[in-house]
Amino acid sequence: MTDTPPVPENPKRRRKVVIVGAGFGGLTVARGLAKADVDVTVLDRHNYHCFQPLLYQVATAELSPADIAWPIRHVLKDQANARVLLGAVTSVDVANRKVVADTVTLPYDELVLATGATHSYFGRDDWAPVAPGMKRIEDATVIRRRLLMAFERAELAADPAERERLLTFAIVGAGPTGVELAGAIVEVAKKVMPADFRLIDPRTAKVILIEAGPRVLPAFPEDLSNYTKAALEKMGVDVRVNTRVTHCDAAGVDLEGGRLDAATIVWAAGVVASPAGEWIGAERDRAGRVVVGPDLSVPGHPEIFVIGDTASVKRPDGQPVPGVAPAAKQMGAYVADVIACRAREAVPPPPFAYKHQGDFATIGRKAAVVQLPFMNMRGFTAWLLWCVAHIYFLIGVRHRIAVAFKWAWDFATFQRGARLITDQKDQI
Amino acid sequence: MTDTPPVPENPKRRRKVVIVGAGFGGLTVARGLAKADVDVTVLDRHNYHCFQPLLYQVATAELSPADIAWPIRHVLKDQANARVLLGAVTSVDVANRKVVADTVTLPYDELVLATGATHSYFGRDDWAPVAPGMKRIEDATVIRRRLLMAFERAELAADPAERERLLTFAIVGAGPTGVELAGAIVEVAKKVMPADFRLIDPRTAKVILIEAGPRVLPAFPEDLSNYTKAALEKMGVDVRVNTRVTHCDAAGVDLEGGRLDAATIVWAAGVVASPAGEWIGAERDRAGRVVVGPDLSVPGHPEIFVIGDTASVKRPDGQPVPGVAPAAKQMGAYVADVIACRAREAVPPPPFAYKHQGDFATIGRKAAVVQLPFMNMRGFTAWLLWCVAHIYFLIGVRHRIAVAFKWAWDFATFQRGARLITDQKDQI
Numbered sequence: 001m002t003d004t005p006p007v008p009e010n011p012k013r014r015r016k017v018v019i020v021g022a023g024f025g026g027l028t029v030a031r032g033l034a035k036a037d038v039d040v041t042v043l044d045r046h047n048y049h050c051f052q053p054l055l056y057q058v059a060t061a062e063l064s065p066a067d068i069a070w071p072i073r074h075v076l077k078d079q080a081n082a083r084v085l086l087g088a089v090t091s092v093d094v095a096n097r098k099v100v101a102d103t104v105t106l107p108y109d110e111l112v113l114a115t116g117a118t119h120s121y122f123g124r125d126d127w128a129p130v131a132p133g134m135k136r137i138e139d140a141t142v143i144r145r146r147l148l149m150a151f152e153r154a155e156l157a158a159d160p161a162e163r164e165r166l167l168t169f170a171i172v173g174a175g176p177t178g179v180e181l182a183g184a185i186v187e188v189a190k191k192v193m194p195a196d197f198r199l200i201d202p203r204t205a206k207v208i209l210i211e212a213g214p215r216v217l218p219a220f221p222e223d224l225s226n227y228t229k230a231a232l233e234k235m236g237v238d239v240r241v242n243t244r245v246t247h248c249d250a251a252g253v254d255l256e257g258g259r260l261d262a263a264t265i266v267w268a269a270g271v272v273a274s275p276a277g278e279w280i281g282a283e284r285d286r287a288g289r290v291v292v293g294p295d296l297s298v299p300g301h302p303e304i305f306v307i308g309d310t311a312s313v314k315r316p317d318g319q320p321v322p323g324v325a326p327a328a329k330q331m332g333a334y335v336a337d338v339i340a341c342r343a344r345e346a347v348p349p350p351p352f353a354y355k356h357q358g359d360f361a362t363i364g365r366k367a368a369v370v371q372l373p374f375m376n377m378r379g380f381t382a383w384l385l386w387c388v389a390h391i392y393f394l395i396g397v398r399h400r401i402a403v404a405f406k407w408a409w410d411f412a413t414f415q416r417g418a419r420l421i422t423d424q425k426d427q428i
Numbered sequence: 429m430t431d432t433p434p435v436p437e438n439p440k441r442r443r444k445v446v447i448v449g450a451g452f453g454g455l456t457v458a459r460g461l462a463k464a465d466v467d468v469t470v471l472d473r474h475n476y477h478c479f480q481p482l483l484y485q486v487a488t489a490e491l492s493p494a495d496i497a498w499p500i501r502h503v504l505k506d507q508a509n510a511r512v513l514l515g516a517v518t519s520v521d522v523a524n525r526k527v528v529a530d531t532v533t534l535p536y537d538e539l540v541l542a543t544g545a546t547h548s549y550f551g552r553d554d555w556a557p558v559a560p561g562m563k564r565i566e567d568a569t570v571i572r573r574r575l576l577m578a579f580e581r582a583e584l585a586a587d588p589a590e591r592e593r594l595l596t597f598a599i600v601g602a603g604p605t606g607v608e609l610a611g612a613i614v615e616v617a618k619k620v621m622p623a624d625f626r627l628i629d630p631r632t633a634k635v636i637l638i639e640a641g642p643r644v645l646p647a648f649p650e651d652l653s654n655y656t657k658a659a660l661e662k663m664g665v666d667v668r669v670n671t672r673v674t675h676c677d678a679a680g681v682d683l684e685g686g687r688l689d690a691a692t693i694v695w696a697a698g699v700v701a702s703p704a705g706e707w708i709g710a711e712r713d714r715a716g717r718v719v720v721g722p723d724l725s726v727p728g729h730p731e732i733f734v735i736g737d738t739a740s741v742k743r744p745d746g747q748p749v750p751g752v753a754p755a756a757k758q759m760g761a762y763v764a765d766v767i768a769c770r771a772r773e774a775v776p777p778p779p780f781a782y783k784h785q786g787d788f789a790t791i792g793r794k795a796a797v798v799q800l801p802f803m804n805m806r807g808f809t810a811w812l813l814w815c816v817a818h819i820y821f822l823i824g825v826r827h828r829i830a831v832a833f834k835w836a837w838d839f840a841t842f843q844r845g846a847r848l849i850t851d852q853k854d855q856i
Contacts, residue, residue: 046849047576047580047847047848047849048847048848048849064492064493064494064495064846065492065848065850066492066845066846066847066848067492069848071624071847071848073624073625074624074843074847077623077624078623083626083627084624085583085584086580086583086584086849087584103584104584137848137850138850138851141850141851148475152475152514155513155514156513156514156515156531156532195505195506196499196501196502196505196512197501198511198512199511398834398837398841398843398845399845401833401837402830402833402834402845405829405830405833406826406830409826409829413826415502415826417494417826417827417830418492418494419475419476419494419499419502420475420476420493420494420497420499420565421474421475421476421514422493422565422566422569423566423569423851
């Protein structure tokens with residue numbers, strides 16, 4: 001090597017923005033920076049962006065994983081200033097401004113942590129194998145396998161008590177995920193399965209929705225909660241509010257009121273933030289979310305932003321901003337704006353203000369509840385609005401047509417198109 | 429217990445037919461017995477029937493597993509005399525006429541073994557983990573994961589030699605599966621991926637199709653083999669005939685001509701029958717297939733039939749009946765007829781005679797070869813016929829519409845709709 005002088009750094013070099021996580025928040029930041037004079041790197045553990053609101057439909061054999069997932073690099077393929085890398089973050093070197101992943105180390109000028117949340121067992125992580133939650137594609141296919149396998153095992157069971165246990169499905173937590181799962185599972189049992197079995201009657205299956213609080217869908221107005229409970233009960237779901245789960249094992253759950261034998265347990269009861277707060281040593285709330293400032297940056301670190309389910313953000317009335325997709329997208333758009341302003345040395349935008357756009361939850365065929373800022377809806381109209389809104393938010397015309405077709409077909413025929421038990425780790 | 433006399437057996441009780449395996453052969457037997465006065469039990473390790481001819485499209489991210497699979501019990505739901513059970517056979521008690529599975533023991537009057545074939549490494553089973561074959565849904569998703577992961581790892585690789593190795597795909601065996609895979613992989617590399625990557629150029633990927641024999645598609649006429657080789661080479665596949673693989677490992681393959689560094693190896697070189705012959709202690713040929721009599725029953729055991737890829741059946745000219753879906757279906761229909769005749773005490777049908785209906789292989793966009801009894805075809809017309817025939821053979825209108833839509837869309841846009849790396853066991 002000859003002794004050449006170091007290349008002088010371009011004083012106007014482009015700022016490096018690293019975005020960790022390509023969920024609703026991270027992807028919105030990346031897209032919001034399309035016209036900014038910065039280099040964007042999106043790092044994710046998976047090669048795809050997953051549309052989490054429809055995960056329960058993968059778990060109940062209505063949709064295939066590919067119907068609700070897109071390769072991240074395909075979503076950003078036309079954005080010349082963005083690149084996508086696959087890797088899992090192991091630490092962040094805050095002092096030297098570097099993200100360290102298992103595959104790569106990335107220096108940054110601005111860092112956006114948008115790594116989401118996972119399910120929380122409130123300190124009882126040993127329940128995880130018997131009561132899977134539903135946050136990732138793999139979670140949904142595990143639940144799908146257990147759901148379908150329960151009917152298969154029941155068809156083979158000689159003992160009536162064991163058959164009953166196999167046909168009992170316990171869902172813990174009655175937020176939107178729990179409600180949607182309970183409604184979908186009871187429809188599978190009562191409408192989809194009966195013609196296919198000879199020895200068991202799938203209509204005798206019991207679906208039990210267990211909620212520790214006093215009502216289902218606690219984030220919704222009380223009349224919609226009451227409507228949802230009544231609608232679920234009419235469909236055949238056993239809704240138990242004010243009931244706490246004290247123990248889970250492979251054979252069932254212990255409730256405050258007694259034992260419930262159930263072969264399939266799904267956990268939809270609580271979430272905890274990703275460990276992003278630990279990576280950067282920041283202050284966190286009880287759910288592990290990073291407490292951020294008015295511009296969503298970490299106090300003392302204006303170059304690090306935390307958004308989405310990993311951020312603890314308050315509304316002006318002191319209520320927390322909810323962990324929903326529209327909130328993550330609003331934070332993402334805001335942070336993109338802040339970074340773009342810095343890049344062109346413009347005045348930064350005013351503090352982040354969350355606009356609540358509404359809440360949706362589907363209950364079953366022709367039934368949903370919708371809370372909008374100006375009105376509440378329920379029943380068939382709400383269900384149609386739910387369908388249209390979810391098709392609209394899917395990425396790309398191909399996915400929209402494919403999902404709309406499957407919904408229309410299966411609505412008309414009472415079928416489910418993805419009833420595959422693959423990768424049988426849970427052996428019978 | 430009081431001392432009651434045993435219930436007298438109904439002298440005209442319905443015969444019990446047990447069918448093991450719900451591939452093309454087994455399912456055809458079950459359906460062919462719909463009107464026979466027998467009790468049919470279909471036993472399979474999986475809950476679905478898989479349309480194997482399109483497995484390579486799952487492996488190359490065009491279709492989702494659920495697009496080419498149907499729950500067996502759903503296919504047979506309207507057939508009152510058939511039931512479906514999930515279980516893997518462990519042995520057959522020939523003397524007492526019982527099938528023993530991990531989940532259940534089934535007595536039979538007639539037994540049909542239709543358990544197919546798996547890939548054969550010619551005694552080198554240690555190559556299986558590095559060179560997966562493609563017979564089951566899980567095999568196809570393993571290959572899909574490795575294919576997509578190779579591009580992701582190449583994008584992260586700093587060393588040019590390693591990048592080249594990661595972008596080298598070796599396919600061993602140039603029968604229809606190898607040809608179809610090679611064509612699909614080179615299309616993914618040259619047409620689908622380029623816009624999505626920033627650091628690598630996926631068009632530099634090398635796809636090498638390795639065949640020990642003197643030509644690709646050995647079962648086809650020589651002019652179609654030559655056309656296929658030329659078409660593949662025009663697409664960018666490196667076709668190496670008369671080349672034997674002497675060793676496979678995680679870093680590549682040893683060929684007779686030298687070493688080939690390749691991160692992804694797919695095995696499409698040979699098949700071996702399922703162990704059904706061992707279960708019943710029957711005479712087998714070199715590929716493990718059971719040698720059956722003119723009515724497809726096992727010599728000395730008229731109550732046991734073996735069909736499909738597990739049976740060794742000769743044509744009148746001494747050539748073996750090929751291991752293709754139409755052959756399995758013809759054998760299935762024949763055996764159903766034999767069993768139905770026995771049930772109504774009618775004269776059995778004449779010996780089984782295979783009618784060869786033709787061979788198909790697709791090469792890529794707008795190119796395929798088709799050999800029919802009355803003519804051969806190649807090019808665009810053959811490709812269109814291939815598409816129409818495969819849509820036609822899918823089960824159910826829902827699957828036909830969904831697959832036709834995906835093919836049309838992806839043909840127009842050069843996309844692939846199922847580019848998901850799930851269940852990352854092969855960590856980077």
